[in-house]
Amino acid sequence: MKSPETLMLLHQDDTLSLHLGDVLETLASLPQESVDLIFADPPYNLSNDGFTCHAGKRVSVNKGVWDKSNGVQADFDFHRAWISACYRVLKPNGSLWISGTYHSIYACGFALQLDGWHVINDVAWFKPNAAPNLSCRMFTASHETLIWARKSKTAKHTFNYDLMKNGMWHEDDFIKKPEKQMRSVWASGTPKPHEKAFGKHPTQKPELLLRRIVIASSLQGDVVLDPFCGSGTTGVVALQHGRNFIGIDQNREYLEGIAIRRLKHIQEQVQACIIKEQLESLYALDAYIDESSIQLSLCGIL
């Protein structure tokens, strides 16, 4: 029997739903084939009481109880179960991204293969500012892998090729060359300080990485789902780019303490930009600048 604490809709409006609860139970409550894009950043199962280096100090690698391994078979069973649950809610032409390191990504890839998904790409996310290796007995881990998959080989997934090729991605990524095809190695640092303004999540993804994923593989008005949404990074980018967002996480502190506040702030910014556009179309910008200065500053124009 589920207690209210294990399955709860914490917030819902026209563009945003946030569910507090276990990923499997919550995915089972969503309608079949209702989602266009899924980005999943599941536990990497790397919290093994080891140590790493952060800001020049020796710190524990542990992220939380949720990130502990339960053994190879149990970890694989979990990954297979949530990936199957994603298959049910994803539309036939939708696509799924999964992030991971060697601790988890092979299990996720094998689950995808067993369940008949078709892998479109695997992307190496290179982290130029990765922490140094303390043991000096191996290479310094400085990348994560992103698998991008669709439900079948014949599915017509969204890929915004021109936006990837000709967008200004090279301004933040020294690997991407202007007006050249985007390749499958991306360089992006860890989240910027302003991305942590509403609180810190131990494994927060950079907005830059999610921006590329959301813009590459979804359209305006699409529904984007993140089944392990943590601090809401996927939602931030989805809302900024005119997509709708559904987030799931079992941790109340992450959802209430960070994600909701962060996402409501983005909704206010987006709303202000819509008002600005409406004002601009009605009046010359100069004539309206005083009255709309708050909205314009929120949009980053002033």
Ligand SMILES: C[S@@+](CC[C@H](N)C(=O)[O-])C[C@H]1O[C@@H](n2cnc3c(N)ncnc32)[C@H](O)[C@@H]1O
């Ligand atoms: C790697 S973090 C995701 C971080 C997120 N991408 C961000 O940018 O903040 C994984 C998240 O999955 C959540 N989680 C772990 N196991 C879960 C489960 N069984 N059901 C729901 N959420 C779970 C954790 O609370 C954690 O916030």
